[in-house]
Amino acid sequence: xxxxxxxxxxxxxxxxxxxxxxxxxxxxxLDFDIHEGETVCIVGESGSGKTVxxxxxxxxxxxxxxxxxxxxxxxxxxxxxxxxxxxxxLRGGEIGHIFQNPQDALNHCYSVGWQIVEAIQFHDDxxxxxxxERAIELLDRVGIPExxxxxxxxxxxxSGGMKQRVMIAMALAPEPDLxxxxxxxxxxxxxxxxxxxxxxxxxxxxxxxxxxFITHDLGVVAEVADRVLVMYAGKLMEEGDVxxxxxxxxxxxxxxxxxxLPGRGESTKGIQGSLPDPTNPPDGCRFADRCPxxxxxxxxxxxxTLYDTGTADHRVSCVYYGPGYDESRILDAELSTGGAAxxxxxxxxxxxxxD
Amino acid sequence: MTDEPLLEVRDLKKHYPITQGILKKQVGSxxxxxxxxxxxxxxxxxxxxxESGCGKSTAATSIIQLEEPTAxxxxxxxxxxxxAETAADARHRNDVTEFDPExxxxxxxxxxxxxxxxxxxxxxxxxxxxxxxxxxRIHGIEDKAARxEIARNLLDRVGLSRxxxxxxxxxxSGGQKQRISxxxxxxxxxxxxxxxxxxxxxxxxxxxxxxxxxxxxxxxxxxxxxLISHDMAVVREICDRVAVMYLGxxxxxxxxxxxxxxxxxxxxxxxxxxIPVPDPTVDRAGTTLSGDVPSPSNxxxxxxxxxxxxxxIQPEGYDFEQEHWRAVMDLRTRLAQRDIDIEAVRExxxxxxxxxxxxxxxxxxxxxxAIRNEFGIPGSLQDGRAESVLAEALELIVNEDLxxxxxxxxxxxxxxxxxxxxxxxxTAPGHQSACHLDSTTATTDSVESAVSDD
Numbered sequence: 001x002x003x004x005x006x007x008x009x010x011x012x013x014x015x016x017x018x019x020x021x022x023x024x025x026x027x028x029x030l031d032f033d034i035h036e037g038e039t040v041c042i043v044g045e046s047g048s049g050k051t052v053x054x055x056x057x058x059x060x061x062x063x064x065x066x067x068x069x070x071x072x073x074x075x076x077x078x079x080x081x082x083x084x085x086x087x088x089x090l091r092g093g094e095i096g097h098i099f100q101n102p103q104d105a106l107n108h109c110y111s112v113g114w115q116i117v118e119a120i121q122f123h124d125d126x127x128x129x130x131x132x133e134r135a136i137e138l139l140d141r142v143g144i145p146e147x148x149x150x151x152x153x154x155x156x157x158x159s160g161g162m163k164q165r166v167m168i169a170m171a172l173a174p175e176p177d178l179x180x181x182x183x184x185x186x187x188x189x190x191x192x193x194x195x196x197x198x199x200x201x202x203x204x205x206x207x208x209x210x211x212x213f214i215t216h217d218l219g220v221v222a223e224v225a226d227r228v229l230v231m232y233a234g235k236l237m238e239e240g241d242v243x244x245x246x247x248x249x250x251x252x253x254x255x256x257x258x259x260x261l262p263g264r265g266e267s268t269k270g271i272q273g274s275l276p277d278p279t280n281p282p283d284g285c286r287f288a289d290r291c292p293x294x295x296x297x298x299x300x301x302x303x304x305t306l307y308d309t310g311t312a313d314h315r316v317s318c319v320y321y322g323p324g325y326d327e328s329r330i331l332d333a334e335l336s337t338g339g340a341a342x343x344x345x346x347x348x349x350x351x352x353x354x355d
Numbered sequence: 356m357t358d359e360p361l362l363e364v365r366d367l368k369k370h371y372p373i374t375q376g377i378l379k380k381q382v383g384s385x386x387x388x389x390x391x392x393x394x395x396x397x398x399x400x401x402x403x404x405x406e407s408g409c410g411k412s413t414a415a416t417s418i419i420q421l422e423e424p425t426a427x428x429x430x431x432x433x434x435x436x437x438x439a440e441t442a443a444d445a446r447h448r449n450d451v452t453e454f455d456p457e458x459x460x461x462x463x464x465x466x467x468x469x470x471x472x473x474x475x476x477x478x479x480x481x482x483x484x485x486x487x488x489x490x491x492r493i494h495g496i497e498d499k500a501a502r503x504e505i506a507r508n509l510l511d512r513v514g515l516s517r518x519x520x521x522x523x524x525x526x527x528s529g530g531q532k533q534r535i536s537x538x539x540x541x542x543x544x545x546x547x548x549x550x551x552x553x554x555x556x557x558x559x560x561x562x563x564x565x566x567x568x569x570x571x572x573x574x575x576x577x578x579x580x581x582l583i584s585h586d587m588a589v590v591r592e593i594c595d596r597v598a599v600m601y602l603g604x605x606x607x608x609x610x611x612x613x614x615x616x617x618x619x620x621x622x623x624x625x626x627x628x629x630i631p632v633p634d635p636t637v638d639r640a641g642t643t644l645s646g647d648v649p650s651p652s653n654x655x656x657x658x659x660x661x662x663x664x665x666x667x668i669q670p671e672g673y674d675f676e677q678e679h680w681r682a683v684m685d686l687r688t689r690l691a692q693r694d695i696d697i698e699a700v701r702e703x704x705x706x707x708x709x710x711x712x713x714x715x716x717x718x719x720x721x722x723x724x725a726i727r728n729e730f731g732i733p734g735s736l737q738d739g740r741a742e743s744v745l746a747e748a749l750e751l752i753v754n755e756d757l758x759x760x761x762x763x764x765x766x767x768x769x770x771x772x773x774x775x776x777x778x779x780x781x782t783a784p785g786h787q788s789a790c791h792l793d794s795t796t797a798t799t800d801s802v803e804s805a806v807s808d809d
Contacts, residue, residue, distance in 0.1 A: 045559065148706070149699035161647060190629040195643055198643060219631030243636065258633070262566060268592060270567065271563075
């Protein structure tokens with residue numbers, strides 16, 4: 001496999017749900033790639049479609065009411081064309097999942113060791129003793145103290161952080177090539193969150209896998225991501241290298257999101273208004289109603305295509321970057337309010353400069 | 356108006372009993388809040404931060420008397436109760452915990468609370484205007500038109516429309532519902548608002564709006580706010596002072612900027628360095644804490660943080676690498692819980708080794724090495740005397756004498772951190788920290804500053 005070919009390639013992914021209020025479009029025409037060994041973050045607020053997008057990849061949504069269109073290719077193979085059996089082998093096989101609430105994802109009635117052994121034996125034809133050995137090694141690897149002794153303990157005997165470690169061990173069991181982590185640290189305290197983020201970084205280095213990381217926390221994004229996708233109301237607003245996104249956020253939504261961050265030493269600004277109705281999205285850019293720079297063209301036709309900003313691999317869905325507009329109007333506005341990233345750097349040492 | 360603070364909390368405790376059997380015999384207690392003290396001056400915002408389970412929410416509900424505190428005083432000097440004297444029966448007239456029902460009702464008008472989840476704190480079957488106006492009815496405003504007018508004005512003030520009065524909670528988004536909760540808290544014209552994680556259920560774009568609104572309203576109404584939060588960034592945004600809680604105790608308290616710039620307690624330092632910085636060019640230097648928060652039913656002796664503290668003080672007469680000393684302390688903590696299963700260790704060694712070994716046949720040395728490895732203790736400590744004590748303890752462990760090993764290490768490697776509970780001492784004006792490391796440096800600092808002042 002050539003290094004240029006992505007591990008996962010998603011084209012025009014559209015996920016809709018049939019509801020009583022009509023058809024709800026949660027993800028609308030999403031395109032992205034994940035390369036080997038890369039960490040891609042999808043960042044967005046609730047209702048942006050980030051979780052649905054991640055669950056559409058391995059089709060773990062219940063269908064119906066969900067309906068998935070578009071193409072998902074994993075190692076060149078069309079995931080949508082797979083049989084149920086092949087799909088099951090892929091999930092928890094080459095693609096592992098970890099979720100926000102480890103207590104909901106573990107079965108209370110079985111010991112954690114048993115659950116990991118089940119995951120191993122499901123994908124590998126190994127003896128029970130061998131599976132047990134592997135499970136203990138995995139528990140030890142993810143930092144469960146006294147792995148052998150804890151093997152027979154039940155989920156309720158573990159703390160939240162420890163349960164998330166067990167989930168990671170379970171996802172790692174078949175040595176996946178891609179790990180989809182959906183808000184894995186959101187339910188945890190910051191000190192435990194930093195332990196889990198460190199652990200994910202270590203095992204990524206060791207196993208060489210790719211990670212698709214879903215989060216709403218820009219701090220976590222800055223820490224783990226190689227590349228960032230910013231989603232809003234089911235649409236991809238901006239994508240780019242993590243350094244570019246934080247240094248030169250190009251989309252007005254991304255800029256607004258950075259200014260929302262509290263504790264930067266300057267006052268936070270919220271975003272006026274609310275998300276558009278997902279059953280009846282407005283014409284034009286989904287963010288136009290809340291955008292400080294919106295012009296007439298923003299509210300016409302389709303969501304703008306992803307234009308190149310001039311920086312490598314940096315694309316943004318905003319008319320200002322298209323023909324006939326001057327993008328400096330948005331970039332300069334950003335500068336005048338003092339870029340979020342620049343101040344973020346001084347946060348810990350205290351960058352208070354108001355008054 | 357006097358200089359005395361609006362709220363003074365003195366040695367507040369809230370213990371929950373643990374009962375057993377049909378007779379509900381009390382066998383222990385969960386010390387959720389264990390002796391906290393602080394003041395909130397008028398017009399000031401105090402942030403109470405800590406991880407889940409540290410007792411910050413219990414502190415809030417105990418202060419506002421939603422739960423009866425086990426011990427301690429909560430002095431509320433609002434409502435023209437200034438400078439009240441101690442009564443004849445030695446109780447303070449302003450002590451909320453001693454209030455009779457009539458006084459308590461009065462107090463509840465003066466002190467209002469906002470909760471984390473606005474969806475569950477509003478009655479889904481009540482129009483939001485009625486929810487906002489209800490406290491007025493309870494506190495005796497009979498005129499319906501007047502109540503409605505006040506509620507409408509408040510809706511307007513918190514950024515909603517006067518016409519929203521007749522709508523139901525489900526018609527509003529999370530952020531709007533939190534605005535309604537804020538309006539309901541303001542309706543009795545309180546002097547103190549206790550806000551328990553008011554923005555943690557909200558998206559960051561909405562969070563910012565609510566925080567700005569809270570700041571504006573505080574200024575306009577001259578409110579004092581007690582903000583409970585786990586989010587250091589939120590606290591930094593709106594608080595004047597911050598108190599950091601760990602396992603039911605306040606470990607550090609100080610002016611917000613001073614505390615963020617110059618955190619004194621190792622726990623505060625660890626907490627601050629755990630926060631991911633929204634800047635990819637900054638590497639989180641991360642003092643990663645070992646282990647989880649201990650149970651508040653049986654908190655560690657001395658300084659409660661000593662079981663996880665990276666800077667735990669070394670025992671007298673020994674000279675460790677700090678990192679190795681922390682590792683030995685981790686071993687001690689686990690020994691104290693008798694939580695080392697030597698058979699499991701042998702089995703683990705047998706599993707790891709390539710050759711087929713029976714767990715019973717694993718040599719003692721391999722088992723000892725596995726224990727050292729698990730805790731990150733090197734093959735040999737640099738201090739020869741410490742090493743010989745440790746080797747003796749490991750010998751006891753592999754011979755399944757955990758109690759003996761625990762006793763040996765406890766006597767030999769006793770640290771001041773587990774022996775004495777540090778008290779809050781001033782490290783800078785208005786900045787207090789409860790750490791043995793500070794109390795030694797603080798004395799020298801204060802001497803120096805005294806000299807330079809002259």
